[in-house]
Amino acid sequence: MNAPAYNFAYLDEQTKRMIRRAILKAIAIPGYQVPFASREMPMPYGWGTGGVQVTAAILGPQDVLKVIDQGSDDTTNAISIRKFFAKTAGVATTTATAEATVIQTRHRIPERALNENQVLVYQVPIPEPLRFLEPRETETRRMHALAEYGLMHVKLYEDIARFGHIATAYAYPVRVNARYVMDPSPTPKFDNPKMDNCPALQLFGAGREKRIYAIPPYTQVVSLDFEDHPFEPYRFNAPCALCGAENSYLDEIVTDDKGGRMFVCSDTDYCEGRQAAGHYGSLSAAPYREKAGSHG
Amino acid sequence: MTTIAELPPGFADKVLSAQSTFRSVMDAMARPGSVQRIVPMAGAPDTMMRGTAAIALTLFDHDTPLWLDARMAESADVTKWLKFHTGAPVVQDSSVASFALVGDGGALPSFESFALGTGEYPDRSTTVIVQIDSFTSGRGFELRGPGIDGVATLKASIKPFDLFERLQINEALFPRGIDVVLVADDAVVAIPRTTRVVSKGS
Amino acid sequence: MYVAVKGGERAIENAHRLLAHKRRGDQSVAEISLDQISEQLGLAVDRVMSEGSLYDRELAALAIKQARGDLIEAIFLVRAFRATLPRFGASEPVDTGAMRVQRRVSSTFKDIPGGQILGPTFDYTHRLLDPSLAEGFVPDAPATAEASTAPTPRVTDILGRDGLIESSPQAEDGASVGDLTREPLNFPADRDLRLQNLARGDEGFLLAMGYSTQRGYGRNHPFAGEIRFGEVEVEFFAEDAGFAVPLGSIELTECQMVNQFKGSATEAPCFTRGYGLAFGQSERKTMSMALVDRALRARELGEEALAPAQDEEFVMSHSDNVQATGFVEHLKLPHYVDFQSELGLLRKLRQEFADANASDAMKEAAE
Numbered sequence A: 001m002n003a004p005a006y007n008f009a010y011l012d013e014q015t016k017r018m019i020r021r022a023i024l025k026a027i028a029i030p031g032y033q034v035p036f037a038s039r040e041m042p043m044p045y046g047w048g049t050g051g052v053q054v055t056a057a058i059l060g061p062q063d064v065l066k067v068i069d070q071g072s073d074d075t076t077n078a079i080s081i082r083k084f085f086a087k088t089a090g091v092a093t094t095t096a097t098a099e100a101t102v103i104q105t106r107h108r109i110p111e112r113a114l115n116e117n118q119v120l121v122y123q124v125p126i127p128e129p130l131r132f133l134e135p136r137e138t139e140t141r142r143m144h145a146l147a148e149y150g151l152m153h154v155k156l157y158e159d160i161a162r163f164g165h166i167a168t169a170y171a172y173p174v175r176v177n178a179r180y181v182m183d184p185s186p187t188p189k190f191d192n193p194k195m196d197n198c199p200a201l202q203l204f205g206a207g208r209e210k211r212i213y214a215i216p217p218y219t220q221v222v223s224l225d226f227e228d229h230p231f232e233p234y235r236f237n238a239p240c241a242l243c244g245a246e247n248s249y250l251d252e253i254v255t256d257d258k259g260g261r262m263f264v265c266s267d268t269d270y271c272e273g274r275q276a277a278g279h280y281g282s283l284s285a286a287p288y289r290e291k292a293g294s295h296g
Numbered sequence B: 001m002t003t004i005a006e007l008p009p010g011f012a013d014k015v016l017s018a019q020s021t022f023r024s025v026m027d028a029m030a031r032p033g034s035v036q037r038i039v040p041m042a043g044a045p046d047t048m049m050r051g052t053a054a055i056a057l058t059l060f061d062h063d064t065p066l067w068l069d070a071r072m073a074e075s076a077d078v079t080k081w082l083k084f085h086t087g088a089p090v091v092q093d094s095s096v097a098s099f100a101l102v103g104d105g106g107a108l109p110s111f112e113s114f115a116l117g118t119g120e121y122p123d124r125s126t127t128v129i130v131q132i133d134s135f136t137s138g139r140g141f142e143l144r145g146p147g148i149d150g151v152a153t154l155k156a157s158i159k160p161f162d163l164f165e166r167l168q169i170n171e172a173l174f175p176r177g178i179d180v181v182l183v184a185d186d187a188v189v190a191i192p193r194t195t196r197v198v199s200k201g202s
Numbered sequence C: 001m002y003v004a005v006k007g008g009e010r011a012i013e014n015a016h017r018l019l020a021h022k023r024r025g026d027q028s029v030a031e032i033s034l035d036q037i038s039e040q041l042g043l044a045v046d047r048v049m050s051e052g053s054l055y056d057r058e059l060a061a062l063a064i065k066q067a068r069g070d071l072i073e074a075i076f077l078v079r080a081f082r083a084t085l086p087r088f089g090a091s092e093p094v095d096t097g098a099m100r101v102q103r104r105v106s107s108t109f110k111d112i113p114g115g116q117i118l119g120p121t122f123d124y125t126h127r128l129l130d131p132s133l134a135e136g137f138v139p140d141a142p143a144t145a146e147a148s149t150a151p152t153p154r155v156t157d158i159l160g161r162d163g164l165i166e167s168s169p170q171a172e173d174g175a176s177v178g179d180l181t182r183e184p185l186n187f188p189a190d191r192d193l194r195l196q197n198l199a200r201g202d203e204g205f206l207l208a209m210g211y212s213t214q215r216g217y218g219r220n221h222p223f224a225g226e227i228r229f230g231e232v233e234v235e236f237f238a239e240d241a242g243f244a245v246p247l248g249s250i251e252l253t254e255c256q257m258v259n260q261f262k263g264s265a266t267e268a269p270c271f272t273r274g275y276g277l278a279f280g281q282s283e284r285k286t287m288s289m290a291l292v293d294r295a296l297r298a299r300e301l302g303e304e305a306l307a308p309a310q311d312e313e314f315v316m317s318h319s320d321n322v323q324a325t326g327f328v329e330h331l332k333l334p335h336y337v338d339f340q341s342e343l344g345l346l347r348k349l350r351q352e353f354a355d356a357n358a359s360d361a362m363k364e365a366a367e
């Protein structure tokens, strides 16, 4: 039997070239979804194969990789992807946002502002922002070509007519560089403003749907809205119970079956950093004792 | 005639050199006007700068039709080296090329002769790689657009002299258009189709 | 006191150890060998090779063992391995007309040149559980005869001689054949890519789609022109050598459906084709594939395309079980960040609803 032997960062060089070419086009046409021949990865479609392929195509031995899912480095899928790259590329990994050069994420943008030396790689399930309004690729592609986004505005407006608000809480559509309407991946709309004029390069990989797209650094990203119904990022109105942060996105933790709730930062690195710096919330939780980088 | 054995070598470490070169090109594309260095060295046939050679080894293969300008095409070593190391098919029709290699910018054909992409697939366009003299001397240019924090300044001695005037077609064409990669020795600057350039004169 | 959950890494390791233990099952029972899977669960191996797009019985058997018999999981394992293999090129087209036929049936003619050959089939078995298989079963030796040297021309070729069936659409000489594992798929897709998609497609999905055409959702009046199963030679044209080099032989099942004729002012009426092909013996798959292939040719044949099976974006986007299972199952990954955002919005809307009702009630009370 042929014992499988795998390349640096798993992908073969021909596949990396193909993905790299797609990434360059994606950067050149901000917000446009570049089709690419996504490969079968050793993890299921829908579990980050697009992000993994993008990361594998850019990652080098000097990089320091951080992987988060739901804002946390310790969710099982984040661990699994981090281990995959530690094993196949031998790169250093970290949980500290500030130390990372490449951050692969599912569903969150770190709270800490990103810098010019970082690349944020998003895992994307459905890259097409118009897909839920029009299931046909042939149609949505035509709409993007003509910048014909009336349908999206109608949908948002119907929400307002019905609920008094735009009833989209996550994967809230944005317009990139005043041209393409783009799906930011299923991040909460709280994170949308972080995409605008961001110093870091943002790359998006959708493996099953075979699309790569990008937002170059310092690019205008506007959440779709109406003059009389401006975009509002949602945040539960409470400080983090662990670090007291007033401006971070919060997870709601159910503490008992009698309606007990507490709210803590979804970005675990951010929360730990604040606690280490002496910030405490109403609930004086013990600071983390694990050493940084203990996740291999 | 050069035999294959006598051709300049490719990357010493194919995997890591391609990765490093790609990151330089990606950074160049993401930050138009910034000068990025290409570190890994491969042998380069005459006419081809070492930066160009590294980019070719990193991005070209069987799937990327390649157009060569007369300066590049006249060198048997260049075509042989490209075929041997990348396998990219050389095409005469520039409008179907994924990449164009331009050794003599003075004779750069009109951008309209390259693939500009379509409204549905603007990515199906030619990336034009132009070898230039220098990023340390020459005229100054002010660049704006995605990837640039306000204004970037580029100093470059470029042929054709009216390159940026010609690139104004990108404004009307967008999202179709041409992305240009400028190479001077081991330095690379990218001008994607979103970049708007004004000459500072001097 | 609340501390955010840690230790996910240990949990994953432990889960995988437990999985390995469960996979082995009761260790007082003999371990199943790859040979046993390959020899005794041969049709499972065939399916994994077909939908995994890799002709390798041993690897498919390994995948089935590793996947605890979950065939979609096994297909996924094979695909992920296949994706890492270097590509040297495409083989020459195989000649199924020259197949060493083990089974061959046609429903359109009582007898055909080369004969109807039943071969190894479940057809006409009575589906009664057979207790003698439970242990130590030794089958009777199969009946044998001199191998026939009579040619077994394809039924569609026989029909084609009289012009009764459309000629098989031919690609231009030297035209490259698409490969959706190497190139991103665009719509509308040509038949080469459609057939590739169907060949890799989930047997259950194709079965349901094909079945729906029989029930009137895009009916195309099919006859099973011919189903054949046997061995064919695979050759590769080596540029260095300048000639085709034999690589070996593989088992294939081919189904050619003959469908209701069409005609126009310029073309005489003739039967049309639907095509199915799979590795190994897989009649359900190839017959379903042939029905769906024919349904997807609606556009090309100028038919109205209203049924799901005629909709190539719908069929091709949902036929792949590795893609489908990944996305369906990804719903078990944590989504609590989005859920929180949705929860916040819902609470806000409910509050506004309650406030509006309360103020309405106040107004009514005041009137």
Ligand SMILES: [Zn+2]
Pocket: A240, A241, A242, A243, A244, A245, A248, A264, A265, A270, A271, A272, A274
């Ligand atoms: Zn906190």
